[in-house]
Amino acid sequence: MMLAAVTALRILLPILYAATLGLYLWLFYSDHPTARHRSTQLAAVTVITHMATMVAQTAYLQRIPLESPLEFLSALGLAIMVTYLVIELRIRAKNTGFIVVGMAFFLVTIAEIFFRNRISGNPLLQLPGFAAHAALAILAYTALSLSFLYAILYLILARQLANHSFGLLFRRLPSLEVLERMSIGAIKLALPLLFSALALGHLWMYHLRDTHPELAAQLTPWDPKILTTWVIFLGYLTGMAGYHFLGWRGRRMNMLAVGAFIVVMGATGAAHHFFPTFHKFTTASATVDPRHPGANP
Amino acid sequence: MTGSTILHARTINHRNAPTEVREKAHLGEEQAVALMQAVAEIPGGVAVIPVSTCNRTEIYLEVTEGADSPAILREALDRVGACTDVFFGEHAVVLDGMEAVEHVFRVASALESMMLGEPQISGQLKDAYRLSRLHQEPGPVLLRAFQGAFRTGKRVRTETHISKGAVSVAFAAVELARKFFTRLSDHTALLVGAGDTGSLAARHFLQQDIGRLVVVNRSPQRAIELAEVLREEKRTGKLGDARELPQVETESHYGLVDQRPWEELAEAMAEADVILSTTGATEPVILPEMVHRAVASRKGRPIFMLDIAVPRDIHPDVAGIGGAYLFGLEDLDEIIKGNLAARQRQVPHAEKIIAQELAEFRQWLADLDMLPTVAEFRTYLEELKNKQVGFVAKKESPEIAAAVDRSLQQFIKKVLGRSVSTLKQARTEEERQHALETLHRIFGEDEPDKD
Known part of the structure; x- marks a missing residue:
């Protein structure tokens, strides 16, 4: 029964994300009143459904659904949607919705297509310290993703203005100043979150030595993924120092934000690929394909 | 139009008249006030709202049903020394009844403006309306048409992007x-x-x-x-x-x-x-x-x-x-x-809003037919109540009479409310007319008092 519910919700999720993206695209292209009125409502429905899916998955799998990179992607998609909805409700601007929802749709669809329900997980995943660490990391990466998206929009609009193109993007997008402020604001939000996620991870690791020595044996602070994350943190911190103390602004700063996020994705992917020992909790798992519940690959 | 008054409008605007004709048609504030007084003096004339801007001069006239509205307008314009011929010439557009209402709704929504979606027309219409309220009592149709126009204009400006984007x-x-x-x-x-x-x-x-x-x-x-x-x-x-x-x-x-x-x-x-x-x-x-x-x-x-x-x-x-x-x-x-192209794309949305507001106006007009009959019914009930209260006042204390009066007032309110709601819910126009006639036959003034 629970598996059926989880399966149904997970099939529904990409459809809902696609419908929300369609509505935001319609809004962007036509500014139609129906799209304007319904887009936020559908986005809220999508977020609630996604949250319900995660709750159902947690209940069914008896662990937080953050075991694999795919589960992480899905959670990142949800966090992006939630953050975007908060921003939209605060600044009452919906015109950048298509790009943010587009990214969330991409992440969730990838996650749901390749995802398999794993019934037994690593015991680390059942500890509350992990949940806090993972939640902070997801929020930090969400903020970095939004910073990337707004920096992309900045560069697109700057290009449009330089080319004297006064079309749809010119009319719909907010000013360069606002886009830059949103991109930089997202980084400012990401930095303390990322630092907290790293610090909590380290503290939790030392705490495990006393409470769960057998689990602590799996962990080391010199893991390449942790080191990569520290490098990412220091890179963004340097960028912010340049922004505040050296007056870095405009196209250059936004290109830096885009480049930094590409490096983040590349470095994280490479670390996962070449050093699959840590932050991969799936070694002792059994997998259930939701579309073929009886089959264990 | 309502069974008692009808609306008639004439417009000289940038779409159908060159600048020199529009200049001739222009009505200053003094002339507008004089026109209101003239219409009120002419038999059959109820009220008039002249609207004069640099791109248009429009006259919205309300007359009693059966009255010759063009003749009333012509006489009123002659009396105030306006350029009457312009309003009856080839450049004038004549609108009667719902056409006039639709037109003022479109004008208030800036769909008829030279610069589509411009915001000034709303203020200009309101100025004309305020001036008319200062010097006359507009009839129910004119009043409702202008109030509906302001509401429509506001909805169009807030629910569409027709006023968005620079056009200068x-x-x-x-x-x-x-x-x-x-x-x-x-x-x-x-x-x-x-x-x-x-x-x-x-x-x-x-x-x-x-x-x-x-x-x-x-x-x-x-x-x-x-x-x-x-x-x-x-x-x-x-x-x-x-x-x-x-x-x-x-x-x-x-x-x-x-x-x-x-x-x-x-x-x-x-x-x-x-x-x-x-x-x-x-x-x-x-x-x-x-x-x-x-x-x-x-x-x-x-x-x-x-x-x-x-x-x-x-x-x-x-x-x-x-x-x-x-x-x-x-x-x-x-x-x-x-x-301007983006504003043009908003026109269908604006027209939908106008259609909704016009439908509401039509409903109001239809309900307006009931008013005389409902008033007769109310008068009958009020008279009955006063007789009863007078009777009680003779026999009982003033407090008891006042209590009976309050109670019967509540009774009348409920009876009238129920009657109006039943009339509004009539499935067909014939059914509604039949109900109105029955009510009139029973409670109309020409019927003998059953008491």
Whole structure:
């Protein structure tokens, strides 16, 4: 029964994300009143459904659904949607919705297509310290993703203005100043979150030595993924120092934000690929394909 | 139209009449008031609302049913010395009944305006309405039509984007600047040239709360004078030449207006976020090397440059410098065209709103037919109640009589409410008419009192 519910919700999720993206695209292209009125409502429905899916998955799998990179992607998609909805409700601007929802749709669809329900997980995943660490990391990466998206929009609009193109993007997008402020604001939000996620991870690791020595044996602070994350943190911190103390602004700063996020994705992917020992909790798992519940690959 | 009054309208506007005809048709405030009085004096005339703007003169007339509305209007116009023939000539458009209502709804929504979606027409209609309320009591149809028009106009402006986007050169310049800087109050504008065009552009930016304005001109005296004038206008809130722009609702911010000598142009450029160039020079005065220096000192912050001089003030090679965004009059023209096309795309949405409001108006009109019969019924019930209360007052104390009066009043309210709601719910017009006739037959004045 629970598996059926989880399966149904997970099939529904990409459809809902696609419908929300369609509505935001319609809004962007036509500014139609129906799209304007319904887009936020559908986005809220999508977020609630996604949250319900995660709750159902947690209940069914008896662990937080953050075991694999795919589960992480899905959670990142949800966090992006939630953050975007908060921003939209605060600044009452919906015109950048298509790009943010587009990214969330991409992440969730990838996650749901390749995802398999794993019934037994690593015991680390059942500890509350992990949940806090993972939640902070997801929020930090969400903020970095939004910073990337707004920096992309900045560069697109700057290009449009330089080319004297006064079309749809010119009319719909907010000013360069606002886009830059949103991109930089997202980084400012990401930095303390990322630092907290790293610090909590380290503290939790030392705490495990006393409470769960057998689990602590799996962990080391010199893991390449942790080191990569520290490098990412220091890179963004340097960028912010340049922004505040050296007056870095405009196209250059936004290109830096885009480049930094590409490096983040590349470095994280490479670390996962070449050093699959840590932050991969799936070694002792059994997998259930939701579309073929009886089959264990 | 209602069974008691009908609406008749005549319009002379930019679509069907040339300027000289519109000038002849124009009705000043005194003539408008005189026309209201004249209509009230003519038998059959109920009320009139004349609306006269630079693009249109329209007369909305309400007369009793069966009255000859054109004859009443002609006589009233003759009496006030207006150019009557214009309103009965080839350029006048005549609208009767619901056509007139639809027209005023469209006018209030700025669908009939020369500049689609312009905001002024709403205020002009309201002024005409207020004037009419001061000097006459409009009939129910005229009153409801204008109130409906204001509601429709408001809905169209808020629920569609028909008024969105700049449609004048000056406002397009501000709109373009706002694509770089949302809060102009945090930024500095540099005006190069202190001529008429430059001062007008500067006024627009000051009205939009630019944080600081620096004037640079070859003749320092002219720059000083203009800066002083602008400073004073900003201080007193009299940026007269820029009146057509809507005021931006931001916190009160008196931008500092300053001037610098021509020799400091390059330094002033480095500090400016917005550069407006409008000199009368025959050769470019802002050269690529000056812009390179300015851009280098700004560490990536963009400079918005608008060259509205003919011949151009800013060297064309500046357009290729990263961080400097150069625009000219042709760009503003393109923005305006794009905005007008976008407004045009909002027309179907606006027309849907108008159709909804017209349907509501039609329903109100249909309900208006019931009023005389319902009034008869109420009178009958009130008389009955007064008799009963009088009877009780003779026999009982005043307190008891007052209690009976209150109780019967409640009873009447409920009976009337139920009757009106039943009449409104009639499935067909015939059924409704039949019910109204029955009510009239039983409770109408010509029926003998059953008491």
